[in-house]
Amino acid sequence: MTAAERTASALRGLDAIKGELADLYRDLHAHPELSFEEHRTAAEVARRAASYGYEVTTGVGRTGVVAVLANGEGPTVLLRADFDALPVTERTGLPYASVNDGVMHACGHDMHVTCLLGALRLLADARDGWSGRIVGVFQPAEETAQGARAMVEDGFYERFGIPDVVLGQHVAPLPVGMIGAHAGPAFAATDALRVRMFGKGAHGSRPEASIDPVVMAAATVMRLQTVVSREIAGGETAVVTVGSLRAGTKDNIIPDEAELQINIRTYTPEVRRRVLAAVERIIKGEAATAGAEREPEITEIDAFPVLDNDAAAVERTMAAIGAVLGEDRILDPGPVTGSEDVGYFATCADREVPLCYWLFGGAGPAEVVTAQKAGTFERDIPSNHSPFFAPLVEPAVTTGVTALTTAALAWLGGAKTGPQPSSPPSSKSPSDSR
Template sequence: MKNILQMTEPLTNKLLEIRKELHQHPEVSGEEYETTRRIKQWLTDAGCRILPINTQTGAVAEVSGNKEGPTVAFRADIDALPIPEQTGLPYSSKNENAFHGCGHDWHTTIALGAAMVLSQIRDQFAGHVRFIFQPAEETTQGAKALIDHGLFQDGKIQGIFGLHNQPSIPAGKVGITEHRLMAAVDTLHITIKGKSGHGAIPHQNIDAVVAGSAVVMGLQTAVSRNIDPFEPVVITIGSFHSGTAHNVIAGTAELWGTVRSFNPDVRKQLPELIQRISVDIAAGCGAEAKAEIIPQVPAIQNDAEMTSIVKKAAQSVMGKDSIVKPEPTMGGEDFSLYQEHVPGCYFWVGTGDPMKSIDKPWHDPAFLVNDELIPDTVRLVAEILLTSLKHFQTFTKGEVNHDANLL
């Protein structure tokens, strides 16, 4: 087989141009229209086949080998953040209120590079690789939309992989684990009903502000006094709206928050626990409360065999000492929704380099990615996908019709 290194080196300048173009023209979740158009054009130019999937933004493309075989997938997120950029780069965002402050432009470039490499050696592997360019990761709506529109409907994808840049890991290292990496995310909505009246006569009314404040404080004990201390859980109230005038006791309050956890069994306990605490504390203030948990995404659950494939590829491409154990985060990632359908592995590519100011966390207005790592990361992804095809080769039986629609 042709050396992947030989395939990647001539693409480096083109990929850097793509990354800069994507960075200059960021589009926020659900509005990635021009980004989608450009991605499809780059894929078409590379000889990749665009698969039909009826979402407004995002794309799925396939590179097929010269023989029938298994199908694996790689996902890259494509959306930007609704914040202004403060990097000072010569190719900074031209959209004032949008910025690729999480590196999704970098992820997209990596996926495009891997697709270009595989399209050049399609005569040397069996099977099919699908590249998923997912919109709306930041709002956790993109993966669900693609799944709802038939991403797994034909039943052909057997394994899926995804990555994220990680500035807290040194450049050239790869964070891979079968254990906890990113948490489940749920949205919390609490409504408080009291009785409105004059601020000078509180004894004749029921203050929703006081009741809501007590609920917020009470929820701080939900974790410390109800959950196993070895099970990480976060309950944060980020929005509290109540009242209309300074001298009127508020009759209602509305609270919004986020709930994070890892253990699926603990996650199941939290709605009843939060509801009980909210209702009982509000009742102690004479008010009524209702708490609702809105499920978003489960925790990342990496498959052991898929993780082993990623580790093997990382050692081959990045070096034997490249693998590090990543520190888990309570941040969430909707890649986990794909893992409910097929085995997968989500991992972090270290990009940190303080000497080049590449150490800002995700979503920081001055966040930077490490473009020097693009060639190696493209090779890593290509190697993962080729290795996974070989892994699944023995499980593939019979002919598969890859002309069928995803829908």
């Protein structure tokens, strides 16, 4: 059986489970859970994966789930989906909108889980046509950049082995049915900082008695806008965003301090160092200029590494997916300024593991074309983290399941030969946790 025949055989089972997967997606969307609180989601994932014949371990990195299917000698393929939601109040008006006030799957992780479970089901049903090991990883806390690291630090490699490739995908506001992958630095590194600037409080009628932290913070915000425009070369990429500025309690009180939260995106270590140094210099410089008697406090909120897609892995994986979906469905979106922590699974082992992580579309093609022609794409097509973000259930689920299943088969071995290897001795049943 050729690779194309194996893939076609596996995908023949998709029509029979489309309805079930759509129902699962809507259920997950309606019941979002924040980072490291994904207990309901984890339980549902574990139950379904176990029913497909996978050996399931729960509680990995707190709430993570790992599903392993060993099927003869061959490569170990890691398939990853994240499953935490965001503190966003949903405004889609969907009949299956979030029932958890102030929490929403605004980044599409519910879609990721649905597609991975669908792929695991198809791969299990088609196990006569491939050999190797599938390691399905359902990761918590991607939004806080803690989940992948927590799973690795919980002995992931010792318990489940080092994979031969890491594969994953993210739904995005591309036209549904499209797949986008970029070789090299594909998702930006992130540094999130919390800054406390200290002044001296006073009555609003006597500003001369104060060292005003509001003015200090405002000057800092404006000065930070010059980092990218004046300190980063035109051919380099960086983003500096002040997402939060909080100070004071009343109009006639000059407060003692102000707090800023800053988000920084970069692609190379050199630019990252330059931006971080400039940000720190400006914060401290504005405080000194204002006459602050106490130096600002700068603390890290979280950090994501650059997601570096292996060029050969991208070529091999996209060729396989393009052969099934059509080569005209594959595009290179260029570097994405969003961030992802899936790279931990490829970089924290004893050896470098090839990584291929791609985008798949969830937006209506007609709507995208209309918005692009009108120059209103950013306004009219909700993006990830928007309270209006709502991928089309179909054919987004079908595309995601097809892509992930096809990608896995592009890396697994042919029909099973030889004895089936035993699973790592530390694997547990779905009811076990740690």
